[in-house]
Amino acid sequence: xxxxxxxxxxxxxxxxxxxxxxxxxxxxxxxxxxxxxxxxxxxxxxxxxxxxxxxxxxxxxxxxxxxxxxxxxxxxxxxxxxxxxxxxxxxxxxxxxxxxxxxxxxxxxxxxxxxxxxxxxxxxxxxxxxxxxxxxxxxxxxxxxxxxxxxxxxxxxxxxxxxxxxxxxxxxxxxxxxxxxxxxxxxxxxxxxxxxxxxxxxxxxxxxxxxxxxxxxxxxxxxxxxxxxxxxxxxxxxxxxxxxxxxxxxxxxxxxxxxxxxxxxxxxxxxxxxxxxxxxxxxxxxxxxxxxxxxxxxxxxxxxxxxxxxxxxxxx
Amino acid sequence: xxxxxxxxxxxxxxxxxxxxxxxxxxxxxxxxxxxxxxxxxxxxxxxxxxxxxxxxxxxxxxxxxxxxxxxxxxxxxxxxxxxxxxxxxxxxxxxxxxxxxxxxxxxxxxxxxxxxxxxxxxxxxxxxxxxxxxxxxxxxxxxxxxxxxxxxxxxxxxxxxxxxxxxxxxxxxxxxxxxxxxxxxxxxxxxxxxxxxxxxxxxxxxxxxxxxxxxxxxxxxxxxxxxxxxxxxxxxxxxxxxxxxxxxxxxxxxxxxxxxxxxxxxxxxxxxxxxxxxxxxxxxxxxxxxxxxxxxxxxxxxxxxxxxxxxxxxxxxxxxxxxxxxxxxxx
Ligand SMILES: Nc1ncnc2c1ncn2[C@@H]1O[C@H](COP(=O)(O)OP(=O)(O)O)[C@@H](O)[C@H]1O
Ligand code: SF4
Ligand SMILES: [Mg+2]
Numbered sequence: 304x305x306x307x308x309x310x311x312x313x314x315x316x317x318x319x320x321x322x323x324x325x326x327x328x329x330x331x332x333x334x335x336x337x338x339x340x341x342x343x344x345x346x347x348x349x350x351x352x353x354x355x356x357x358x359x360x361x362x363x364x365x366x367x368x369x370x371x372x373x374x375x376x377x378x379x380x381x382x383x384x385x386x387x388x389x390x391x392x393x394x395x396x397x398x399x400x401x402x403x404x405x406x407x408x409x410x411x412x413x414x415x416x417x418x419x420x421x422x423x424x425x426x427x428x429x430x431x432x433x434x435x436x437x438x439x440x441x442x443x444x445x446x447x448x449x450x451x452x453x454x455x456x457x458x459x460x461x462x463x464x465x466x467x468x469x470x471x472x473x474x475x476x477x478x479x480x481x482x483x484x485x486x487x488x489x490x491x492x493x494x495x496x497x498x499x500x501x502x503x504x505x506x507x508x509x510x511x512x513x514x515x516x517x518x519x520x521x522x523x524x525x526x527x528x529x530x531x532x533x534x535x536x537x538x539x540x541x542x543x544x545x546x547x548x549x550x551x552x553x554x555x556x557x558x559x560x561x562x563x564x565x566x567x568x569x570x571x572x573x574x575x576x577x578x579x580x581x582x583x584x585x586x587x588x589x590x591x592x593x594x595x596x597x598x599x600x601x602x603x604x605x606x607x608x609x610x611x612x613x614x615x616x617x618x619x
Numbered sequence: 620x621x622x623x624x625x626x627x628x629x630x631x632x633x634x635x636x637x638x639x640x641x642x643x644x645x646x647x648x649x650x651x652x653x654x655x656x657x658x659x660x661x662x663x664x665x666x667x668x669x670x671x672x673x674x675x676x677x678x679x680x681x682x683x684x685x686x687x688x689x690x691x692x693x694x695x696x697x698x699x700x701x702x703x704x705x706x707x708x709x710x711x712x713x714x715x716x717x718x719x720x721x722x723x724x725x726x727x728x729x730x731x732x733x734x735x736x737x738x739x740x741x742x743x744x745x746x747x748x749x750x751x752x753x754x755x756x757x758x759x760x761x762x763x764x765x766x767x768x769x770x771x772x773x774x775x776x777x778x779x780x781x782x783x784x785x786x787x788x789x790x791x792x793x794x795x796x797x798x799x800x801x802x803x804x805x806x807x808x809x810x811x812x813x814x815x816x817x818x819x820x821x822x823x824x825x826x827x828x829x830x831x832x833x834x835x836x837x838x839x840x841x842x843x844x845x846x847x848x849x850x851x852x853x854x855x856x857x858x859x860x861x862x863x864x865x866x867x868x869x870x871x872x873x874x875x876x877x878x879x880x881x882x883x884x885x886x887x888x889x890x891x892x893x894x895x896x897x898x899x900x901x902x903x904x905x906x907x908x909x910x911x912x913x914x915x916x917x918x919x920x921x922x923x924x925x926x927x928x929x930x931x932x933x934x935x936x937x938x939x940x941x942x943x944x945x946x947x948x949x950x
Contacts, residue, residue, distance in 0.1 A: 357849045388851030402846035404860045406867070406939060416847065419856045448939035465850070 305505045306332035306355075306472055311367035313354045323578045324350040326529040327367070329604055330612070332472070332505050337498055339516030339537065340509045341552070342526035343575060348509045349397055351526070352474040354378060355507070356392045372471055389420055393470035393503070397477045399461040403449040409460055410445030413467075420468070427467060434463045434502070438493045455486040462493065466502045473503040477510060487512075491519045513556060517541050522610075525549050528575045528586040531604055535611040545607060545618040548587045585615070593617050620935070627931050631924045638920040643693045646909040647686075656907050658706065672709055702917070703910035707902065713914040716899065721918065723791055724895035726812060728884045731819035732873070739827025740869055744862050746828065747835035748854075756828055763825025768883035772818040772890040779814060786814045791894040815891040819884055823876070830872055834865035867938050874930040877923060 308330050315322040324347045332338055340348050350362070355376070358364060364379040371391060377383040396402050404412050413431065417424040432442050438459040449457060458478060466473060475494060479487040497503055510516050516523060517537050524534040525548065533546040544550045551571045573590040576582050584599040585591070591598070597616045604614040654676045658669065684692075696702070702713035746756040763771075780788025792798065792807050838844060838861035847857050885897030892898060896915050903911035935941050 353849075359845070385851045388849065390851075394846075394849045396842070396846055396849065398842040398845075401842040404843045404847075404864070406863050406937070407860065408939075415856055416850065416852055419852045420850070450940050461846075 305334050305336070305372055307370040308332075308355075309368045309370075311351075311354060311369065312365035313350060313358065314363050314365050315350075315361050316363055317361070317579075320579055321363070323529050323581050325354060326578075326581065328526075328529075328531050329367075330524055330531060330534055332507065334504055335498065336522060337495065337506045337508055337520045338534075339513075339520035339523040340507055340526065341511060341513050341516060341523055342532075344511060345575065345578075346526040347529045347578075348511075348526060349476055350529075352394065352476045352507060352509055355472065355474055356388060356394050357384065389470065390468050391470055392472045393465045393468070393474070395461055395465045395473065395475040395478050397480075397509075399458050399478065400454055400481055402461050403457060405449055408446055408448055409452075413445070413464060416464070417467075422468065431463070431467060434467070435460075437496070438463060439489070455482055455490070458482060458486075458490060459493070462490070462497075466497055469502055471504045473497075473506045475506060475508050478508075479510065479512065479515060487515060491515060495519050513541070513552065525552065528581065529578055530586055530601075531612070531614060532587065533611075533613045533615075534604075535613075539611055545611070546613045546615045547591050547593050547617065549613075623935065624932065627928065631928055635920065635924060639694070639697065639917065640690075642913050642916050642920075643690060646913070647689070659907075668709075672706065675704065676706070697917075702914040705908055705911050707906035707908040707911065713910045716911060717896070717914050717918055720894055720896050720899045723893060724884060724888065724897065727816055727819060727888070727893070727895060728881065731816055731823060731884065732877075732880055735820045735823035736827050736869070736873055739824045740831045740866070742824070743828035743831025743833075744835050744858075744865070747832045747839070748858070753832065756832065760825035760829040760832075763822055764829065766822055766825075768818065768822055769886050769890060771822055772815065772887045775814050775818045776890055787811050788814060789892040811893070815887045815893050818887055818890075819880070822883065823880060826876070827869065827872075830869055831865060834868055835861050838862075838864045867934070870930060870934050870937075874927050874934075877926055877930075881919060881923060 308328060311325055311328045312323075313325040315324055328347075328351060330338075340351065342348055353359065353362065354364070355369060355378070358378060369376040369378055371387070376387060376392070403409060407415070414424040417427060431445075435442060435444065440456060440459055440463075444452060444456065444460060449460075452460065458481070462475075462478065478494070479490055482490060494506065494508065498506055508516060508520055513523070517540075520537045522534060523537050523540040525532050525540065525546070527548050533540065533544065533549045535544075540549060541553060544553050548571075555571060571590060576586055576589065582588070583601070585594070585602050588594040588598040595616070600616075602614045602616045604612050606612050607618055654673070658672060658676070700714055702717070705711050705713050705716055708716060742756065743760075746752045776788040779785050787793070787810055791811055792804065793811075796804050796807055798804060835858075839857065841861075841864070844857050844861060847860070884895075885900060887893070888895045888897030889901050896918065899911065900915050902908075903915065
């Protein structure tokens with residue numbers, strides 16, 4: 304078992320109060336598993352990703368634990384987290400297009416970063432070249448400034464940088480969202496290949512594009528308003544979802560497994576509750592066609608069949 | 620790169636030509652008779668000398684030649700380094716008078732601009748990571764930038780020059796001394812230089828420090844900083860990157876501020892009666908000495924243009940983005 308997240312609560316501190324962006328998130332991620340993390344915009348996907356590697360200054364760890372390869376991940380302890388970052392846990396951020404220092408050549412920036420992380424740049428040089436080639440980039444990109452690369456190239460450079468030290472866990476946040484369809488596919492395939500070659504052990508692949516994640520992920524976890532609603536194998540989530548929210552998400556897809564663009568998650572009437580002062584009980588109850596009295600209590604996430612978890616009173 | 624520099628050079632050249640033309644036009648198209656008013660002010664009692672001056676200025680203004688001829692003569696003179704003869708210090712050539720004042724102005728300006736920029740940037744970057752310093756630097760910096768040069772100069776001249784008497788508050792050196800290369804004279808020069816320099820330095824310092832502090836804080840929040848932090852890079856590296864990126868707008872700022880700083884220097888000289896171009900402008904104005912005014916104006920314009928050109932080139936050298944745009948590459 305690589306990653307074990309238990310009842311994780313992370314809030315954003317704002318002037319108007321705490322935003323309950325992660326409110327008791329529990330899941331496991333096995334060795335070699337690529338988990339797609341799906342859900343409407345604002346449900347807490349990025350927050351979960353950041354909570355596994357670095358809380359920003361507004362984020363507060365309120366409760367819960369994270370364990371990686373049997374060791375505790377002390378997320379709230381900035382100092383203790385440093386050795387884990389990059390070596391054990393790494394991130395391809397949602398803003399990958401602007402993640403590179405504009406005034407440093409890419410090769411130079413990688414060298415700086417390696418030295419800063421106590422790695423001899425010469426020792427990874429060959430591997431760096433191999434991986435650039437693997438994602439279809441010329442070695443020459445190392446002599447260029449970020450502005451000289453296209454969006455897709457920058458995305459792939461960040462992908463190579465983030466995985467260069469072979470982290471145990473990689474969080475890939477919306478790596479395909481800013482790309483055109485053909486590049487999306489290439490990037491997604493490279494991600495799988497990185498896992499297959501052991502560059503990363505396991506991966507959380509954040510996306511709002513269910514059909515893409517269906518093709519590459521082993522499992523899919525669906526979040527809603529700061530809660531986990533369902534997690535199962537990609538096949539199960541797409542073909543036999545149990546949670547009413549997942550069912551609505553899937554039925555809103557034009558055609559399961561198709562590569563059609565737009566119009567994914569628009570099919571569900573209403574919108575998710577605000578997280579500043581979230582409602583008690585099941586957070587989906589205002590939009591749920593099956594809601595009944597019991598739903599004013601929070602449904603626990605339970606394993607309804609082996610490897611299939613759901614949080615709904617109707618599926619329990 | 621060279622095409623870019625060539626284009627810039629062309630723009631600067633054009634500006635220069637326009638400035639010279641305006642410079643040429645001013646005394647010629649002014650109402651009244653400039654030669655007369657100039658001579659009236661020259662307070663020369665010897666009628667023979669006055670006669671000589673009158674003929675001289677009338678030939679130079681070429682009142683009997685057509686305008687375009689006068690214009691070309693003006694340019695031709697310029698290329699031979701002839702800026703005419705001063706009326707207030709007749710018969711000294713304007714060029715000599717200006718070259719005598721120029722070192723004083725440069726000695727004020729260059730250190731004031733460069734040191735305030737360097738120190739201000741360092742200080743601002745430092746303040747950006749130190750709460751206590753930040754809370755003091757910021758308000759002081761804002762007060763300093765809001766202070767007019769004249770005002771601070773007067774304050775310094777009054778407090779440190781007159782009340783405390785630490786530094787001389789007027790002149791370029793003591794009149795009792797003869798300019799020579801001796802320790803006594805040089806230290807006297809420096810003590811006269813100190814207050815006008817300080818007043819320029821201090822006013823400029825606050826602006827650079829605040830600008831740098833704000834830029835650094837902005838850069839530390841930038842995506843590339845967050846990415847490095849997520850990968851566990853130490854603050855040192857992230858700050859170094861932020862500093863480098865924050866420098867770029869500060870360099871542009873230097874180009875933008877240049878005119879203000881030069882104007883400030885000229886005013887400061889007047890306050891301290893410092894024998895540079897500013898003081899020269901004042902006495903030339905009082906004496907209606909158009910040749911000296913023209914000459915100083917020309918020097919100031921050329922100075923500003925050269926400085927801007929240098930900044931342009933530095934900017935291109937350190938910002939890859941401008942370089943990429945110039946070579947037409949990129950995404
Ligand atoms: N810096 C912040 N301050 C306050 N609230 C935030 C901040 N960042 C995100 N949130 C809130 O947290 C919730 C989850 O956001 P996020 O994790 O970015 O969602 P996702 O990545 O799934 O689109 C949203 O409701 C969002 O409004
Ligand atoms: S718990 Fe109730 S409201 Fe929530 S999804 Fe299940 S049925 Fe719907
Ligand atoms: Mg997000």
